[in-house]
Amino acid sequence: MGDICLVLSHIGNFETAISSSDFQILELRTDLIPLNFEIIDEFIPKFEKWIISIRKESFEQENFNEILDYILKFEPKFVDIDEDCLNEELINKVISKSELIISYHNYDHTPDFDFLQNKIDKFVELGAKMVKIVCKGAKNSDFATVSKLYNKNNNLICFLMGENYRQSRIEAYFKGAKITYARLENAKEVAAGIPELENLKRDLQVFEKNLEKSIEVEPFKVSGQISANASKSHVQRLLAIAILTKGKTIINGFEGSKDVDAFLKIVKELGFEVQLTNNQLIIENSNFNFLNSVSVNVGESGLALRMMPFILSNIAHEYEIKASSTLLNRPLNVFLESVEASGIEILSRKFPLKFRGRILKSEIFIDGSFSSQMLSGLLISLPLQSKDTVVFVKDLNSKPYIDMTLEVMSKFGIKVEVENYSKFTIKGNQNYQNHEIKADGDWSGIANFLVAAAISGKVEVENLDINSPQADKAILEVLRNFGAKIDITNSSVIIENCEFRPFNFDCTHAPDLFPILTVLAAKAKGISRIKGWKRLLHKESNRCAAIMEIMGKFGVEIQLEEDEMLVFGNGKIEGGLTINPHSDHRLAMMASIAATLADDKITILNPDVVEKSYPDFFRTLERVKILK
Template sequence: MNTQRIQPKSKVDGEIAVPSSKSYAQRAIALAGLNKNSTRIKHLTSSSDVIAAKAVIEELGAKFVSSENEIILSKGIDFNQNNELSINCHESGLSTRLFSAFSLLFPQNFQVYGSGSIQQRTMEMVISGLEEFGKKVSSKNSKLPLDISGEIQNQMVEIDGSISSQFLTGLLITSPFLVQDTHIKVHNLKSIPYVDMTIELMESFGLKVAHNNYENFYIKGNQSIANQIEYTVEGDWSAASFHIVAAAIGGKMELTGLMQNSLQGDRAILDAVKTAGANVFWKEDRLNIEQNEILPFTFDATECPDLFPPLVVLAAFANGKSTMKGVRRLEHKESNRGITLQKELAKVGVVIDLNDDEMIIHGKGRPEIQEELVFSSYNDHRIAMAMSLFSIGNKNDLYIENPLAIEKSYPDFYNDFLTI
């Protein structure tokens, strides 16, 4: 069995430079692909989702040189090719849903496929959204691969945003490059901070979007990116959340590379750990977290669903019942994270009740790790990273099965975690 051993840590104490945001990086790579001028993106983390986005724009004809943490595009996507197009988005939900919207920019057949867990995740919002534009989409059970064809016939569309915001991100990024203006009506949008991130980045590339209350989005067509762009990707609050929780349950930590006023919704991790008792303070741009009494807490993660895995571990270390809202947002991630967390926490004797959109975690103070305990990652990076935190304050080694899942967002996670 392919496993990673995590040795027990009596406490954590250290400094970590957090990796850069894969969400911003993928958006920037997509926008760079649409820039006729050159674009330089700095401070990239070579996670597999970022590598996937780079490969997609290359498949679409962009030319670039790239090193581990930087990409310089001399030429964007080639719109003058007539051949059928096929893009491999690997395991990235964001790249899959975002680049599916690029099919609107091409009249020819456009295939979208991927690998791993993304093949099991629904593309319903992409299929019905593209059909609203008049495209034809063929698929099996609303899953990848998608075969997209036909011309755009409609510029006023209605889409569903309740399962994911990612296709809306794709439409927002694509629409300025269509010939006509686009009006997108979105029903029940969730993960709104991710849409703010999209709009922020579009604006920094010189593109305009208007919306009223995240319900109607208006995008003028025939826009272009007028300049050479140089963009530095900020630190990833989602990746940082694991270290923030590590400090809250077992010591102290200083994190660098995070923007204090970031639009990333996962910055809300600070509110959650403060409610759970941790001390949080900034020394200039360095975030400090210190353990205190660990209190049960209530937190609504509807708009920041990726915080569930680390926060469930924090709740497990608190003595008493914590309540988290937003469980419905977890069904369509790399694993069905509500169920996954329930199964894995049962291994340390922590009971999780799942009641519709609400999760109750019956914290145990300090859950004990039995000898030779193996956590399944379900090939889900956030589950692998979250389960590693059970090593803190414990006596026995623990093991993570399919540990390399972490490469999806944070390839250096185990190395970094070892140093604290």
């Protein structure tokens, strides 16, 4: 690891600076601190390892050349000369006493790799022991430029300036930066984004801890046969109905995930008998009595949260809902408006959320533009009411998920009249019938491997229902337009790479496909258009911004136009990068599959986030990937 350098921009901070033991080098900014021989005599001998930085403004000081000569008598460890100040006499003077750093700064933008590499080569030829490249971050692809420079050069200090590019300094430290800069608390920010020392130490520790748990994915292609994992969306609907079904519900092909496990824990805590043998789950609901009050924790599951008030209104008089992690930061207004519209009383609008009473209204009006999950919860709960109910929905999104809900209800004997996805009529006094059912394979999770095959290789996937109402089955339509070979048999789907064409696709009703489709689009040379990015703003992360950040780091240009994301594919991405998936399972999977396009490994921080929906993702990847 490199050294931490504390930047001294005011001589009055010297005593405070040297009282700390958390850095190894002090930088004296001769362009910022007025110097004389007395100051040099007083301070330079008191610290062993200095960088004396020289900028064009340094020469505005009176007698600066004489002052510099005097400083060099103390033989400081490093002298950093900005390119604008270079001359043969100055270089020779410095290298006779100190190790020379030559620096290039660009306060407007980050030039391309070739330009910066030429600078490095030139500076080394001039005698630099170390080269410093510091540019203003202007776009996320600048991260890739910095990473590429570290991949090719030793003895480098290179990072991006700017508040939005602070992470570049942290990543540079672990890429091999010889020096990383910090400032004292409340000291002048001499460059945009330079952190305070304590914050830098904290961020380095956090990043190092995350690196210890990271996964490295080398460039690969895929080949082999795999089985799709169980769909968490389908399984959670089955669990919700099992709670409301008298008698026994049997779910075959059951697989857990963080979201499913949180829901199953609720089932157990409500007092239902649960038996799991191999992949068969049996839920017994025979002696249940209506509860006075109950408290449940939905974990990070947005679906469980948005369905649960309606489900619990059939279970208890008062009910409390807790949540964790990213779910605590998601907006609640539209969700709570839907609950209120049903007649359920809201006792607390902040976590833990608290509710009272049953669904009272016979006509319910809700907004479906934010999410369809509240409607799913209503539809599952309303057949048990003593009266008929009509639900009017405005601007319903994710219609296939409502199809999934209706299909599951139908298999348990419940009928719902649907008019144009805007009016749903549910007869009261219906009962769910005992049923044995198989959990659907998950199109959203397996879409990652289908895309990997379309980019580089061939894969056969079993346990996928081609007639499933799952929205993400639309991946087949995209891959067909992309140019992949698709073979569908009675038991499997086979995808093989062939052509790589740009595509247009509306993701409004299948927002979970968005991340992996940007990787697919990066392979196709040209512009792909993916509609519906506004659906991504309130997922596990601000998924739209996070996709643009990650793909930008990979060197892929993305633009937003109204509700369309334009991906400018060039057939490859930059590797050698460390990716933060922002606690989002789909972004971790997306970044991993991107290695099919990379020229170097991709490091994924916090890979365990995939456990939310696809715990076996990385184990499955190991089974089918072949290193290039």
